[in-house]
Amino acid sequence: xxxxxxxxxxxxxxxxxxxxxxxxxxxxxxxxxxxxxxxxxxxxx
Numbered sequence: 001x002x003x004x005x006x007x008x009x010x011x012x013x014x015x016x017x018x019x020x021x022x023x024x025x026x027x028x029x030x031x032x033x034x035x036x037x038x039x040x041x042x043x044x045x
C-alpha cells in the first residue's frame with residue numbers, strides 16, 4: 001500500500017516536471033466527474 005502511494009506521488013511529480021502547470025491541474029479536472037459520480041452513488045445508496 002505504501003509503495004502504491006509512493007508511486008502515485010512520483011507519477012504526479014513526473015507529470016508536473018514534464019508538462020508544467022497543466023500537468024498539475026489537469027488530473028484534477030479530469031477526475032472531477034468521477035468524484036461527482038461517486039458522491040451521487042454513495043448518497044443514493
